[in-house]
Amino acid sequence: MNMTTPQVDTVPARYWHHLDDGRIQCDVCPRFCKLNDGQRGLCFVRAREGDQMVLTTWGRSSGFCIDPIEKKPLNHFLPGTPILSFGTAGCNLTCKFCQNYEISKARQMDKLSSLATPEMIAQTAKAHGCSSVAFTYNDPVIFLEYAVDVAQACREIGLRTVAVTAGYIGDKAREEFFRHMDAANVDLKGFTDRFYHQLCSAHLDDVLETLRYLKQETGVWFELTNLVIPGENDGDAEFDEMTGWVQSELGPDVPMHFSAFHPDWKMMDTPRTPPATLMRARDIAIKNGIRYAYVGNVHDKAGSSTYCHGCGDILIGRDWYQLSDWNLDAHGACKTCGTHCGGVFQVNPGTWGPKRQPVKLISKT
Known part of the structure; x- marks a missing residue:
């Protein structure tokens, strides 16, 4: 960790280059914003100042809260443990259904709290008994430099890091970003380019490339979330194509969460x-070989619990974010039949439960 990191909001950014016409192109995501001096990218937080690209939200957050890790959602990564969650402002997508739009679409820096250094975040998480820190609420891709610095500070004191992301990131930035992550939940928002183009101003293929990269080139544990929107991405044919692709390209052990949309x-x-639509999506996923398919944003204990793909016994029972049954041994295998369950598990489950606890950062001494 670079302990001389400047204590300011604006720091030099990585992943950009000069164009022949005098503009600078940002390469952190496939949007490739091309900027004149004083302009900001669509994300609003990456900007051109003079002859360089800068990140304008280093060390600033929209708030900190301890959540159950299942809320990310991650059902197979340290179940039952608390995770310190935070985000900044801005986003590199324009999702019309954004459920954190007050943060992701923020255009005023006064929505951000006072300075939060990487060391302060890591020490606060440690002091509150968290096992990990999550970059969430808005997409951490756009504050890559800050996220990497926080991740390094966390690893120095034995904490894991989790990215909650849409996976819309450029090739080179992708390598650095995920090198510092232990787990991720990636929003696979739909499975047609029409959906991504019309509702998110993005493209599906770029997200699929990130998913292939995670599977083939990293050891990051990752799970997928599909927010199911009536009339937009809720057809059986789309569920079938998407889950078939996941099983074929990523494998049967990648968990999929089908979550309910609200206006x-x-x-x-x-x-x-x-809820019936979510269950239909889950059933199609299981039929296509996805071993761990879940429903989210609805109360459904059966659809939220984990089952052994060997014998069918329940492995982890969940009622909202409260764990009940636990039938995994110390090696993450079913106690009944010995079949291994995909994931990253502790010997015993955490006991954090459904609590949500806002916290203030511990000042660095």
Whole structure:
């Protein structure tokens, strides 16, 4: 960890280059924003100042909260443990259904709290008994330099780091970013380019490339979330194609979470997702060989619990974010039949439960 990191909001950014016409191109994500002096990228936090690219939100956060790790959602990474969650401001997508739009679409830096150095974040997480720190609420891709610095500070004191991301990131930035992550939840928002283009101003193939990279080139544990939106990405054919691709390209052990949409931001007239639709998606995933398929944002203990793909016994029972059954041995295998369960597990489950606890950072002494 570079202990001489400047105590300021703006730091030099990585992943950009000069263009022949005098502009600077940001390469941190596939949007490739091209900027004149004084301009900001679509994410709003990466900007051109003079002859360089800078990150304008280093050391600033929209708030800190301790959550159950299942809320990320991660069901197979240190179940039952508390995780310190935080984000900054801005986003490199324009999802019309964004459920954190007050943060992700923020255009005022006064939405951010006072200085939060990487060391302060790591020490606060440690002091509150957290096993890990999550970059969430808005996409950490856009504050890559800050996220990497925090991740390094966490690893120095034995904490894990988790990225909650849409996976919309450039090739070179992808390598550095995920090298510092222990786990990730990636939003696979839909499985048509129409969906990504019309609702998110992005492209599906770039996200699929990130998922292939995670599987083939890293040891990062990752899970997928599909927010199911009525009339947009809730057809059986799309569920079938998506889950078939996941099984074929990523393997049967990558957990998939099918989460309920609720009206928000620019999609207030779209109805909530019926629970039956989520169960249909889960059933299709299981039929296609996905071993761990879940429903989210609804109360469904059966659809939220983990089952052994060998004998069918329950491995981890969940009621919302409260763990009940635990049928894994010290090696993460089913106690009944010995079949290994994909994931990163401790000998005993955590006991954090459903609590959500806002916290203030511990000042560095």
